[in-house]
Amino acid sequence: MKIFITKKIPQKGIDLLRASGHEVTVHESINPLSPAELIQAGQQADYILNGGMQKFDADFFKNCPNLKALSLMSVGYDNVDISAATQYGIPVSNTPGVLSGATADVAFLLMLAVSRKAFFNHKQILQGQWKGFDPTAHLGIELNNKTLGIYGLGRIGFEFARKARAAYNMEIIYYNRGRNLEAEQTLGARYVNFDNLLTQSDVLSIHAALTAETANRFNQDTFKRMKNTSILINTARGGLVKQEDLAKALREGELWGAGLDVTNPEPMTPDDPLLNLENVCILPHIGSATVETRDNMALMAASNLLAAIKGEKMPQTINP
Ligand code: DGY
Numbered sequence: 001m002k003i004f005i006t007k008k009i010p011q012k013g014i015d016l017l018r019a020s021g022h023e024v025t026v027h028e029s030i031n032p033l034s035p036a037e038l039i040q041a042g043q044q045a046d047y048i049l050n051g052g053m054q055k056f057d058a059d060f061f062k063n064c065p066n067l068k069a070l071s072l073m074s075v076g077y078d079n080v081d082i083s084a085a086t087q088y089g090i091p092v093s094n095t096p097g098v099l100s101g102a103t104a105d106v107a108f109l110l111m112l113a114v115s116r117k118a119f120f121n122h123k124q125i126l127q128g129q130w131k132g133f134d135p136t137a138h139l140g141i142e143l144n145n146k147t148l149g150i151y152g153l154g155r156i157g158f159e160f161a162r163k164a165r166a167a168y169n170m171e172i173i174y175y176n177r178g179r180n181l182e183a184e185q186t187l188g189a190r191y192v193n194f195d196n197l198l199t200q201s202d203v204l205s206i207h208a209a210l211t212a213e214t215a216n217r218f219n220q221d222t223f224k225r226m227k228n229t230s231i232l233i234n235t236a237r238g239g240l241v242k243q244e245d246l247a248k249a250l251r252e253g254e255l256w257g258a259g260l261d262v263t264n265p266e267p268m269t270p271d272d273p274l275l276n277l278e279n280v281c282i283l284p285h286i287g288s289a290t291v292e293t294r295d296n297m298a299l300m301a302a303s304n305l306l307a308a309i310k311g312e313k314m315p316q317t318i319n320p
Contacts, residue, residue, distance in 0.1 A: 001023070002023050002045045003024045003025070003046070004027070004041045004047070006038070006050045007026075008026055008027075009026075012299055016299060017302050025045070039060055039063045039064060042063070042064035043066065043067075047067070047071070056081060056085070064088075070092045071301045074297070076237060077092065077094050085319060093316040094316055099156075099288035102290045103288055104163055108160060109283075110259025111231060114256070114258065114259040115141050120279070141256060143203070144169060147200055147203075148171070149173050149192075150207060151175055151208055151217075152175075152207040152214075152236065153175075158180065158182070161174070172187050172188065173190045173192045173201065174191060175192060201226065203230065204226065205232075206236045206241070209236070209237070214239075215239050216240070216242045217240050218232065218240055219242040223249035231257050231258065234259070234262055235262060238263040238264030238266060243263065246258060250280060257280060257281070261284075261285055261286060261287050266285055268282065
């Protein structure tokens with residue numbers, strides 16, 4: 001079978017596919033394919049494994065009638081029009097679970113870094129601004145016994161809440177489409193409405209998928225309702241936060257700070273106003289970026305495709 005991989009992925013995933021005798025072509029460039037190039041690839045291949053943020057819209061599925069399955073090496077699938085894929089009979093799979101621990105680690109890293117203004121303090125040293133020990137300078141805030149609010153309590157949110165509770169005895173509150181009884185029973189998490197999530201959280205961490213309903217959910221209005229000592233963390237998708245409103249809220253002291261692993265757009269340009277604020281820590285979408293996790297994601301994405309090739313349902317199929 002002909003398999004096209006849209007971006008270089010860990011070799012283990014490629015080897016698994018080649019070991020099964022399939023013809024694997026990899027788009028090696030970091031630059032995404034244009035829509036026309038992607039359609040061309042989808043017309044020439046039987047199966048596609050997506051290693052990047054490539055967009056698969058209705059036009060793509062309509063123009064690739066011979067494509068048999070699409071396997072994503074990501075848990076997020078906001079880049080894929082799932083209803084169009086379903087309409088054209090193309091199963092799509094993702095890689096849930098294997099990246100929860102690594103992504104929760106990045107949420108944790110950002111929470112701690114923002115609470116102590118770590119990135120700004122580092123920048124101060126680089127710029128020769130560190131004048132010496134000062135008992136009244138560089139002050140952060142502590143996390144012990146504070147309230148952590150989780151927006152979207154799925155696997156990653158749960159893992160982050162578990163770590164935060166174990167490390168800092170944080171009280172966990174959450175807002176979700178449905179109740180998460182495991183989190184309530186094992187972490188004592190409390191389900192709250194969206195307004196209470198905003199007003200009660202000392203740290204509010206976003207873990208929901210980007211959808212029409214969640215786009216720009218965090219904006220001027222929501223920042224105004226949050227505590228001015230609170231920290232916003234986003235390791236989900238940049239589109240959930242209205243970034244210009246966040247910059248304004250941070251400048252005006254409506255929040256203590258923000259930690260972002262995802263931005264809108266990506267990559268963020270070096271002149272973005274958020275980068276100059278002292279109460280912001282930004283990372284380049286590295287939530288799942290560990291050797292172990294990326295290997296596991298590549299293997300899971302390859303295994304999904306191998307199942308489809310055998311005529312089986314891909315274990316992590318997204319389509320209804
Ligand atoms: C995911 O898996 O969705 C990560 O954000 C990487 O794309």
